[in-house]
Amino acid sequence: MTTIEATTTDRRGQRREEKWAKILAAAWFLAQRDGLAAISLRDLAGRVELRQPSLYAYFESKLDLYDAMFADGYRQLLDVVRAHPSKTGARPALVDFVRLNVQFATDDIVRFQLLFQRTIPGFEPSTASYALALEFVAIAGDMLTAAGVSGAENLDLFSAVVAGLCDQQVANDPGGDRWVCLAGPAVEMFLADVDRRNASSATRAPKPKQPSREKQR
Amino acid sequence: MTTIEATTTDRRGQRREEKWAKILAAAWFLAQRDGLAAISLRDLAGRVELRQPSLYAYFESKLDLYDAMFADGYRQLLDVVRAHPSKTGARPALVDFVRLNVQFATDDIVRFQLLFQRTIPGFEPSTASYALALEFVAIAGDMLTAAGVSGAENLDLFSAVVAGLCDQQVANDPGGDRWVCLAGPAVEMFLADVDRRNASSATRAPKPKQPSREKQR
DNA sequence: GTCTATACATCGATAGAC
C-alpha cells in the first residue's frame, strides 16, 4: 500500500514515479527470465541501482510488489484493448477482441500467469488492483451485449472459450500463434451456438425475446 | 531420476516404495495447504519422520520431486478416466469425459496447476513423465475420433474448450461446479460447430467425406 | 529517500560420519 498511484506534480514526486516505473520494468524482466515466483529482491534492487532495503520505500512486501505488477498488467491490457480500433459490426469486433486477448497472453506469459491464474502462494490482488480487473470484465461484457449475447451461462461459456485459447497458447505453443488464429473460428462457434439455442427456444416457447442482431461475415 | 518406478519385489525395495508413497502423499498435502511453489522440504521431511537431507535419498532435487508429482498426477488422471464406465454412444461419452476432466481439475487445484499449467520456474517434466501425459492425450484423441471429429484444428479447438472450462472453474469457482456443469453445453456447442462446418463444406465441395455418426440427444 | 550494517528465519543442497 506504499505504492503511489495518485498523480504527483511536484519534482520530487515525479522522480519517485520514474524510479518506481523502472522498478516495475525490472521486476517484469526478472519475472520473464527466472519465473514469476523466482524474483529476487536483491537482484531487483541491483538492476535499478538501489540496495535491497531501499526497495521498501516503494513497497511494503514482496506480495505488494506482485500487487503493483498485477495492477500494471491490467493497465497494459486495458490500454491494448482501448487503443485497438474497433471493427464495424459487433461480431467482427468480438473476434478481434478475443484475438487481442490471446495475443496479449502469449506476448508475456508471466504477465498472463499473474493476471489470470492463481500461481503465487499467498497473493491476492488488493481491492484497488482488482477494480482494474473488473473494468476489463465490464468491457468484455459490453462487447458481448453488443453482439447480442446475454445470460450468465453464456458469459461463463464465453469466458471459458477465451481462457482456454489463452491457456493452450501459453502452455503448448508459447510465442507461436497456433491458438491465436483459432480466435475467429472459436467466436464463430460460440455465436452460432448462442443463435442455435435462441432459435430452438423460440420455436418451443412463443417468446421471440432475442434482440435482432446485425448479420455478419 | 532417483525415483524408483520399477516394481521391486524384495522386502527392502517394498519398504522403500511405501516410504516413497508416503512422501508423495505428504507433498500433495503440503502443496494443497501452502501452494505448489511453497512446499518446504523440511516440512515434508517432518511429516514422514525423516530429516530434510534424508529426502535426497528419494529424489535428487526439488524439481525432481515435482516431476514425480507430475507423473503421479497423470497416473491418477488416467486411472479416473479408465475407471469411469463409458456411456453408450460416442458423444454422450465425450460429454462425460469432459465433465470428468473439469471435475478432476477442481478436485485438486494444485494438481491441475502442476499438470496443465507452467507455474513452477525451471520445472519441465522428464521424458518418462511426459509419456504419461501423451497417453492421456491419446485417449482424448480416440474419444474425439469415435465421435467423428478429426483434423488438427478441431483437436486444438476442443483442447482449448476443455482447458478453458477447467481454468475458469479452478480460478473463479474453486470447489464449486459453475463450469463443471457447462461441460455438456460446451461439448454440444463444439460438436454442433464441427457438424455445421462439415455440412457447409459438403455443400460447396462434392465430397460428402464425413463419416456417418450416430445421432444423440 | 537512500545508504550501511546487521539481524533473523527459512530455504535448497552438500559433506561426511555411522
Place this chain on the structure above:
DNA sequence: GTCTATCGATGTATAGAC
C-alpha cells in the same frame, strides 16, 4: 539410508547515519 552439521542464498525487517 539416515543422520548431524553446515553452506550459501533468500526474504524480511530494523536501526541509524546522511
